[in-house]
Amino acid sequence: MSGYDCDNPNLPLCINDGLKMKYMGNTETKETPNVSRTSWPKTEAKLSLGQKIEYRRELLHRRRRIVDTEFTLAMIGIVLMVVETELFISYGMEKVSIASIVLKTIISVTTVILLFCICLNYYTGAKIKMVDAGLKEWYMATSYWHWFGLVLELLICSIHPIPGNIQLPYASPDGVRRTVSLDAVLSIVMVARLYLVAKFAVVHSVLLTDTSIYSIGALSKVKINTLFVFRAAMRNRPGQLLLMVMVSTFVVNTWAMRACELYYERGNYHKNSYLESMWLVAITFLTVGYGDRTPQSYCGRYISIVTGCMGVITTALLVAIIARYLQQTRSEKYVFNFVSRLQIENRKKTAAANAVKAVLRLHILRRYGDEFKGEIRKLKIN
Numbered sequence: 001m002s003g004y005d006c007d008n009p010n011l012p013l014c015i016n017d018g019l020k021m022k023y024m025g026n027t028e029t030k031e032t033p034n035v036s037r038t039s040w041p042k043t044e045a046k047l048s049l050g051q052k053i054e055y056r057r058e059l060l061h062r063r064r065r066i067v068d069t070e071f072t073l074a075m076i077g078i079v080l081m082v083v084e085t086e087l088f089i090s091y092g093m094e095k096v097s098i099a100s101i102v103l104k105t106i107i108s109v110t111t112v113i114l115l116f117c118i119c120l121n122y123y124t125g126a127k128i129k130m131v132d133a134g135l136k137e138w139y140m141a142t143s144y145w146h147w148f149g150l151v152l153e154l155l156i157c158s159i160h161p162i163p164g165n166i167q168l169p170y171a172s173p174d175g176v177r178r179t180v181s182l183d184a185v186l187s188i189v190m191v192a193r194l195y196l197v198a199k200f201a202v203v204h205s206v207l208l209t210d211t212s213i214y215s216i217g218a219l220s221k222v223k224i225n226t227l228f229v230f231r232a233a234m235r236n237r238p239g240q241l242l243l244m245v246m247v248s249t250f251v252v253n254t255w256a257m258r259a260c261e262l263y264y265e266r267g268n269y270h271k272n273s274y275l276e277s278m279w280l281v282a283i284t285f286l287t288v289g290y291g292d293r294t295p296q297s298y299c300g301r302y303i304s305i306v307t308g309c310m311g312v313i314t315t316a317l318l319v320a321i322i323a324r325y326l327q328q329t330r331s332e333k334y335v336f337n338f339v340s341r342l343q344i345e346n347r348k349k350t351a352a353a354n355a356v357k358a359v360l361r362l363h364i365l366r367r368y369g370d371e372f373k374g375e376i377r378k379l380k381i382n
Contacts, residue, residue: 052131055131056128056131056132059124059127059128059131060128060203062124063121063124063125063128063203064203064204066117066120066121066124067121067196067199067200067203068200068203069113069117070114070117070118070121070196070199070200071196071197071199071200073110073111073113073114073117074114074157074193074194074196076106076110077107077110077111077114077160077190077193078190078191078193078194080103080106080107080110081103081107081160081161081187081190082255083103084099084100084103084104084107084161084187085183085187085259087099087100088100088183089259089262089263090262094165095164095165095181095183096164096165100163101163101164104160104161104162104163104164105163107160107161108160108162108163111157111158111160114157115154115157115158118150118153118154118157119150119154122146122149122150122153123138125146126138126139126141126142126146127141129141129142156189156192156193156195157193159186159189159190159192160186160187160190161183161186161187161190162186165181166181166182166183167179167180167181167182168180168182170264172264172296172297172298173296173297173298173301174296178264180263180264181263183263184259184260184263184264184299185299187259188256188259188260188299188303191252191256194248194252197248198226198230199226202226202229202230205229205232234317234321238317238321238324239321242314242317242318242321245314246285246314249285249307249310249311249314250278250281250282250285253281253285253303253306253307253310254274254277254278254281255277256303257277257280257281257295257300257303257304257307258272258273258274258277260295260297260299260300260303261277261295261296261297261299261300263297263299264296264297264299276293279293280293280294280295280304281307284304284307284308284311285307285308285310285311285314286311287308287311287312287315
């Protein structure tokens with residue numbers, strides 16, 4: 001081994017040969033261990049700064065691929081669920097038919113794969129935090145909120161219509177008792193998987209993938225996370241983001257309201273048409289509530305509550321955006337203050353000139369004696 005080989009940063013000090021440890025500084029062997037990317041997960045704490053940044057970039061790309069898979073599986077499951085629901089409420093397909101069982105089976109398979117991807121995503125996120133903090137093991141970078149988020153996501157994404165026909169006794173608000181399918185509640189709750197759309201948009205944001213932005217955030221002690229990306233989007237494109245939220249909320253809640261009503265009020269298609277459901281969701285979202293159209297099932301009432309809450313939140317964001325647009329910019333404030341000072345100076349000069357004119361007129365009037373006492377008294381009062 002030459003003297004220059006000892007300066008090789010990829011050459012370890014010792015290698016383990018069975019039960020013996022060989023020192024590499026005095027040996028003449030030509031074998032140099034190859035430190036590749038496949039060995040990174042075992043030596044994160046010993047990586048240099050450049051290797052850590054490169055390894056972190058690789059983890060970010062891995063997490064992006066995982067989230068893309070989650071998003072695809074979630075969308076496939078939701079589309080199949082909507083198809084199965086529409087076949088049931090509009091075309092009378094039975095829950096025990098072959099088509100329904102096949103569709104639900106595919107939904108169940110995609111759900112299992114989705115749950116596995118969620119666990120893999122949290123594991124990759126823990127490894128990213130481990131690299132950022134310079135820890136030795138990935139579980140050292142986790143917290144109670146990390147595990148709580150994992151359990152919550154698994155719970156939300158695990159809910160889906162199960163193959164078969166599970167029926168429960170149901171009493172409507174009018175007191176009518178019947179046996180209904182449980183798929184209505186499972187299908188509506190399954191729509192909550194749409195939160196993965198936000199996660200999909202976040203992982204594809206430049207703010208999370210650009211190394212320079214991450215370095216600036218680390219130096220400034222600012223966490224480049226999902227909340228940071230959302231705030232940046234609200235600052236750069238608040239109108240587009242708010243419009244997208246409003247439209248998506250309106251469309252999803254309209255379908256959910258119609259599905260709830262037709263599941264428990266089958267046959268009444270005119271009263272529970274898309275137009276009627278859109279009207280009910282619109283007046284609820286805008287917190288108007290005329291009362292001419294009300295949900296006839298408990299499921300529809302819960303959808304109305306969720307719609308009203310989302311309408312209040314969206315209205316608050318809209319007011320904040322409008323208030324920010326109405327605020328003056330720094331240049332406008334400078335011009336406004338300059339003009340205001342000029343107007344104040346002009347008013348002072350005008351008042352001073354009026355005072356001088358009043359004093360001169362009072363002096364002239366006093367020279368003419370008592371015939372101008374009324375006007376003199378008026379000038380003194382002013």
